[in-house]
Amino acid sequence: MAISVFELFKIGIGPSSSHTVGPMRAALKFATSLQAGKLLAQTQTIKAELFGSLGATGKGHGSDKAVILGLEGEAPEQIDPTSIETRLTRIRTQGQLFLLGKKAIAFCEPEHLLFHWQNLPFHPNGMRFSAYNTAYEAIATQVYYSVGGGFIINEEDIRGGPIQPDDIPLPYRFRSAAQLIELCEQNNLSISQLMWENEKCWHSEEEVRQGLLHIWEVMQACVRNGWKHEGILPGGLKVKRRAPALYRQLSAQPESSLDDPLAIIDWVNLYAIAVNEENAAGGRVVTAPTNGAAGIIPAVLHYYDRFCSDAKKDVPLAQTKAEGRRQKAEGIDADTQTTRSDRIVSFLLTAGAIGILYKENASISGADVGCQGEVGVACSMAAGALTEVLGGTLKQVENAAEIAMEHHLGLTCDPVGGLVQIPCIERNAMGAIKAINASRIALRGDGRHIVSLDKVIATMRMTGADMHSKYKETARGGLAANVIQC
Numbered sequence: 001m002a003i004s005v006f007e008l009f010k011i012g013i014g015p016s017s018s019h020t021v022g023p024m025r026a027a028l029k030f031a032t033s034l035q036a037g038k039l040l041a042q043t044q045t046i047k048a049e050l051f052g053s054l055g056a057t058g059k060g061h062g063s064d065k066a067v068i069l070g071l072e073g074e075a076p077e078q079i080d081p082t083s084i085e086t087r088l089t090r091i092r093t094q095g096q097l098f099l100l101g102k103k104a105i106a107f108c109e110p111e112h113l114l115f116h117w118q119n120l121p122f123h124p125n126g127m128r129f130s131a132y133n134t135a136y137e138a139i140a141t142q143v144y145y146s147v148g149g150g151f152i153i154n155e156e157d158i159r160g161g162p163i164q165p166d167d168i169p170l171p172y173r174f175r176s177a178a179q180l181i182e183l184c185e186q187n188n189l190s191i192s193q194l195m196w197e198n199e200k201c202w203h204s205e206e207e208v209r210q211g212l213l214h215i216w217e218v219m220q221a222c223v224r225n226g227w228k229h230e231g232i233l234p235g236g237l238k239v240k241r242r243a244p245a246l247y248r249q250l251s252a253q254p255e256s257s258l259d260d261p262l263a264i265i266d267w268v269n270l271y272a273i274a275v276n277e278e279n280a281a282g283g284r285v286v287t288a289p290t291n292g293a294a295g296i297i298p299a300v301l302h303y304y305d306r307f308c309s310d311a312k313k314d315v316p317l318a319q320t321k322a323e324g325r326r327q328k329a330e331g332i333d334a335d336t337q338t339t340r341s342d343r344i345v346s347f348l349l350t351a352g353a354i355g356i357l358y359k360e361n362a363s364i365s366g367a368d369v370g371c372q373g374e375v376g377v378a379c380s381m382a383a384g385a386l387t388e389v390l391g392g393t394l395k396q397v398e399n400a401a402e403i404a405m406e407h408h409l410g411l412t413c414d415p416v417g418g419l420v421q422i423p424c425i426e427r428n429a430m431g432a433i434k435a436i437n438a439s440r441i442a443l444r445g446d447g448r449h450i451v452s453l454d455k456v457i458a459t460m461r462m463t464g465a466d467m468h469s470k471y472k473e474t475a476r477g478g479l480a481a482n483v484i485q486c
């Protein structure tokens with residue numbers, strides 16, 4: 001299936017793309033299907049059942065809230081995160097919700113929202129919704145799967161194979177990193193330029209540009225919210241938010257303290273921690289490509305925007321050091337203007353291309369392949385994107401993305417208490433630093449490397465398939481099994 005960059009970068013709410021964003025979208029889709037089938041008036045109640053990883057860790061990940069609000073007609077990108085608790089209190093107190101905001105139906109959580117540990121056949125994140133009439137006869141049933149990054153599919157989508165071909169005529173269709181690079185070479189394009197051409201199949205140029213800049217604005221707002229909001233994260237682990245104190249400490253230091261060669265690391269850590277604390281608190285975040293790993297790409301993009309000198313200039317393309325290097329290496333003779341915003345757009349497009357490779361050839365779901373599919377993929381996307389905007393060649397971009405994943409292979413998903421807090425928040429800070437390092441290693445080389453990005457993606461998929469289910473977002477293994485909760 002052709003995937004747009006806007007499907008990888010989605011504005012939503014925390015704490016989980018597969019467990020919060022996906023279930024909310026599925027519940028909304030089911031409610032909308034009842035309306036389309038003219039069944040709204042007959043519906044007296046709905047039963048929602050969550051299976052597998054959703055059953056095991058759904059409560060910690062806010063799947064219950066997401067389903068309820070999705071049935072009320074909310075979408076992750078539109079809901080006001082500050083309104084959620086009041087609405088849930090009203091629904092829980094009254095024992096009823098407003099289906100699509102239109103029809104009052106009975107909804108008593110212990111009876112109508114059930115969590116099962118067993119899996120449905122296709123994917124560990126299964127959901128079954130059933131609507132009942134006054135005689136408690138089922139009038140509609142639908143099964144959905146939340147397959148990572150907020151993507152959902154239903155059983156019809158799966159018939160004949162999980163990925164249905166579509167007929168969107170992308171000018172540069174790629175299915176592997178090797179193909180992506182070959183297409184770029186043949187057409188004298190960077191990865192971001194190739195993605196730009198593909199995106200124009202769905203949107204106008206203005207929509208692509210403004211859409212991506214809006215994504216960047218939401219990422220920046222998320223960082224600011226993270227360092228503003230004090231307190232303890234919800235869920236019972238009593239994890240204290242660290243971003244506000246860290247922000248105060250770092251901002252109190254004079255700019256000259258950046259002479260400490262490692263001071264920048266503190267800022268990168270702060271950006272990632274701020275985003276992931278917002279995510280853990282159910283705030284507004286951008287899936288990048290998932291919520292659990294939402295801090296890495298914003299942290300690396302903040303790093304580029306603030307600390308890399310080329311990012312600040314609005315100069316002719318050929319005059320930036322980085323672009324000049326890339327053009328020289330790739331024989332490109334361009335004389336266009338590049339602005340700071342252009343390079344933000346390029347960063348997100350390149351990151352998107354790399355994310356698509358993982359989505360199509362492996363998985364971006366922690367329930368499917370462990371944390372290598374979330375933090376590992378985000379790190380790989382960020383490393384490749386940073387390398388392109390810093391002037392890396394195509395081979396260096398591929399190398400950076402490959403290095404970043406190579407050193408996340410086998411990373412398990414073991415959230416303590418089923419909450420996206422420990423180890424997830426710090427893991428994003430580590431992932432952001434690794435992405436920057438992967439990019440630096442690649443930029444110091446000549447692009448030649450032994451392990452290709454395609455090979456590392458295939459290895460990630462196979463490692464995920466061999467991984468025991470207790471390490472795949474079930475909170476039954478690893479740290480989740482060894483850290484005593486009090």
Ligand code: SF4
Nearest residue numbers: 292366371374413424
């Ligand atoms: S451990 Fe990784 S995959 Fe699992 S919830 Fe945390 S960030 Fe997501």
